[in-house]
Amino acid sequence: MMFVHELRCSVCGHSYQPGEVDYTCPACGSAGTLDVRYDFDALRRVVPRESLTDCADQSLWRYRALLPLAEQAPVPPLHVGGTPLYDAPRLAQDLGLAQVWVKDDGRNPTGSLKDRASALIVARALADGIQVVTTASTGNAAAALAGLAASVGLPAVIFVPASAPEAKIAQLLTFGATVLLVQGNYDAAFDLAVEASARYGWYCRNTGMNPYTLEGKKTVAYEIAEQLGWQMPDAIVVSVGDGNIISGVHKGLCDLMELGWIDRMPKLIGVQAAGSAALYDVWKRGADPATMVPINAQTVADSISADLPRDRVKAVRAVRDTGGAFVSVPDEAILAGIPALARLAGVFAEPAASATYAGAQAALAEGHLQPDERVVLLVTGNGLKDIKSAMRVAGSGHPVAPSIEAVEQVRARLGLPSFG
Ligand SMILES: *Cc1c(COP(=O)(O)O)cnc(C)c1O
Numbered sequence: 001m002m003f004v005h006e007l008r009c010s011v012c013g014h015s016y017q018p019g020e021v022d023y024t025c026p027a028c029g030s031a032g033t034l035d036v037r038y039d040f041d042a043l044r045r046v047v048p049r050e051s052l053t054d055c056a057d058q059s060l061w062r063y064r065a066l067l068p069l070a071e072q073a074p075v076p077p078l079h080v081g082g083t084p085l086y087d088a089p090r091l092a093q094d095l096g097l098a099q100v101w102v103k104d105d106g107r108n109p110t111g112s113l114k115d116r117a118s119a120l121i122v123a124r125a126l127a128d129g130i131q132v133v134t135t136a137s138t139g140n141a142a143a144a145l146a147g148l149a150a151s152v153g154l155p156a157v158i159f160v161p162a163s164a165p166e167a168k169i170a171q172l173l174t175f176g177a178t179v180l181l182v183q184g185n186y187d188a189a190f191d192l193a194v195e196a197s198a199r200y201g202w203y204c205r206n207t208g209m210n211p212y213t214l215e216g217k218k219t220v221a222y223e224i225a226e227q228l229g230w231q232m233p234d235a236i237v238v239s240v241g242d243g244n245i246i247s248g249v250h251k252g253l254c255d256l257m258e259l260g261w262i263d264r265m266p267k268l269i270g271v272q273a274a275g276s277a278a279l280y281d282v283w284k285r286g287a288d289p290a291t292m293v294p295i296n297a298q299t300v301a302d303s304i305s306a307d308l309p310r311d312r313v314k315a316v317r318a319v320r321d322t323g324g325a326f327v328s329v330p331d332e333a334i335l336a337g338i339p340a341l342a343r344l345a346g347v348f349a350e351p352a353a354s355a356t357y358a359g360a361q362a363a364l365a366e367g368h369l370q371p372d373e374r375v376v377l378l379v380t381g382n383g384l385k386d387i388k389s390a391m392r393v394a395g396s397g398h399p400v401a402p403s404i405e406a407v408e409q410v411r412a413r414l415g416l417p418s419f420g
């Protein structure tokens with residue numbers, strides 16, 4: 001908490017001292033997510049950009065001075081962050097953009113960007129002497145919390161929809177979390193975790209309720225900037241469910257602008273599934289996200305399925321303030337993005353992450369991106385998280401008898417080259 005000086009409500013602007021409230025603004029309820037604010041005058045003096053050059057730590061803790069955690073506080077041992085940013089020229093050509101990079105956050109320890117948030121939450125839980133952590137999740141936040149908690153021996157209670165992809169549930173169980181399979185959707189699980197947290201005193205990681213998840217996620221923006229030598233791209237494409245990731249990316253970029261480490265703000269393109277497009281709709285209508293009502297979300301991209309996006313206010317702000325846009329893409333386009341990213345960049349993404357490929361296409365078609373622009377696609381989750389969806393679009397293998405003659409028949413049929 002070295003440089004944190006207040007938590008400010010994103011709706012009413014009221015300021016709280018760190019430690020005064022744990023979750024959202026008591027006056028504004030669930031829409032009133034808190035913004036963790038830092039003393040940038042002090043940070044500019046104490047943490048010059050050059051200080052990173054000598055930092056050997058390649059995880060998200062290299063940005064520790066910019067995080068809400070005391071200098072000496074212990075952190076979980078898993079390697080979170082420091083994920084690769086790939087230049088993907090064939091993907092750029094395919095999309096019709098000047099340059100495309102893929103930031104592969106599926107490379108985190110439990111396979112999604114959510115590890116950035118859970119690493120910070122678990123570090124804070126350790127610092128605060130917390131005994132039990134809990135969260136609701138469509139799967140990835142839960143896997144992240146379960147994994148990071150397991151790495152330090154902290155008990156975790158997880159609320160997930162019983163319909164979550166099997167791989168994600170397997171992760172939770174394997175990490176030893178107590179898994180409550182909610183017979184309802186994510187939003188039902190969310191409300192249960194809130195109630196259980198209040199009743200039992202468990203520390204709740206719920207996205208868009210706990211102000212610190214976004215602080216962990218913002219580190220992905222720091223990494224992108226540092227990996228590009230502080231020369232910002234024209235746009236960053238981010239898939240959006242609750243809106244916490246895109247808000248985190250925006251926060252990270254705003255921090256870097258305040259620090260004077262970058263001099264240009266990229267457009268943020270928020271991608272929603274057509275069946276879960278509450279934020280796209282609000283943005284399109286120019287309406288106020290604070291007064292949104294729940295929809296009935298339905299999409300193959302489970303990680304971005306949300307009836308009432310929890311970080312609705314900040315997510316719409318992220319897009320509006322950067323001159324970006326929301327786009328809405330159908331499930332077929334999301335699924336088609338899986339082999340596209342895999343074959344053109346070698347990155348295997350789950351549907352919520354392959355949505356960025358479809359989103360970039362839509363943003364180009366709608367004029368939110370231009371062909372001469374340089375764009376980062378943020379891949380938020382690993383393809384192994386949801387094999388069923390991948391298999392719908394992966395194609396199929398070729399049965400072959402165990403003889404080289406049979407192989408030869410298949411080879412000839414497929415037209416595979418022979419150099420023998
Ligand atoms: C959680 C998640 C998202 C969306 O993040 P929000 O903060 O809910 O908008 C996107 N992709 C993946 C893989 C996720 O796990």
Ligand SMILES: [Zn+2]
Pocket residue numbers: 009010011012013014025026027028029032
């Ligand atoms: Zn408020």
